[in-house]
Amino acid sequence: MITAIFSNRLEREVKEPDNEQYYKRGTLAVLGVLRDIERDATPIMISHARGQFISRILSVDKELLVIDYGSNDYDNQVTLEMHSLRVNAEMKGAKVEFSLEQLHEAHFGGLPAFSAPLPAELLQIQRREYFRISAPLDPIFYCHATWPEGGKARLRLQDISLGGVGVLVEGEMPENLPSGDIWRGMRLDMGEYGELQVDAQLLHVGARTTVSSKNETVSTPRLSFRFTSLGPAQERQLQQIIFALERVAREKAMRFR
Known part of the structure; x- marks a missing residue:
């Protein structure tokens, strides 16, 4: 994996x-x-x-x-x-x-x-960078947050690390999101592994580009966040989740060898 x-x-x-x-x-x-x-x-x-x-x-x-x-x-x-x-x-x-x-x-x-x-x-x-692992596609993990100007946002978790998360925007996104803003009370819903409520700083607004089954290029907005503070208990929980995901991915990879 x-x-x-x-x-x-x-x-x-x-x-x-x-x-x-x-x-x-x-x-x-x-x-x-x-x-x-x-x-x-x-x-x-x-x-x-x-x-x-x-x-x-x-x-x-x-x-x-x-x-x-x-x-x-x-x-x-x-x-x-x-x-x-x-x-x-x-x-x-x-x-x-x-x-x-x-x-x-x-x-x-x-x-x-x-x-x-x-x-x-x-x-x-x-570490200058944290080890980052991809979130599973099934089940999907979500990040629930509030846009800076108000309104609820449900974002799909793409990758996770002890330092932060990358999320994909599925649906409408406000224009000109300011990098550097602190998003408070973000809720990471990771299914059977539990939930975490965190504060995070928006570092970058980019895009993930893929090719569809119809050979069309699809661009999905991607937001990169850095956690501003994790308590010891939150850090332990997140590390256990990362280890667990790593183990599951490794077992899947071995089955398909």
Whole structure:
């Protein structure tokens, strides 16, 4: 999916020598980053040769990293058998990635969990741009908003990231929409994944051009927004949605190979 592309991109980034400056090495440096992930309950994606799942860091100290079990028992058992795992997280403004040789069965708060020694190093890259994933075509996700001069707007979500969204205007659009305006109380309706209410700044008014079945060129207005502020809970919810969409797209891509 977009996931396979994303995963390959991450692997390339880790191997590229230019990323040497982004490595955190040593106990204190690694511990500081992982404690930030734990504190903010940032979702993490654990990937291995036989799959991937979303989890979170439950506890971390100088010697031990404790990670929550996934929601699927089979996935958990398969994960315990793996000897090479990659963990990545999308913090606000940064991407974090590290490798683990193996996860072991443990308990935390009386419940099953994974444990592993603290990694010796991790990669933390400050993002200039956020990873962006396309919204599904079925079901369609919508953005409900109010035009600057009044009136309700229902816009189709085209892509989503931690930084903002791109939407398509289906229907009439006011002329001369001013870039830079803050749109308050936008409601992102993402079906089974839930809703988010956000404030966002309009960055760009453009168009998406496609060719119809009749070989006619169709131009649809496209608006690009940047979130002006996301609370920690909203950021976690949005990251979980992005991870979930990435996983669904990856599974679809594998079925059609």
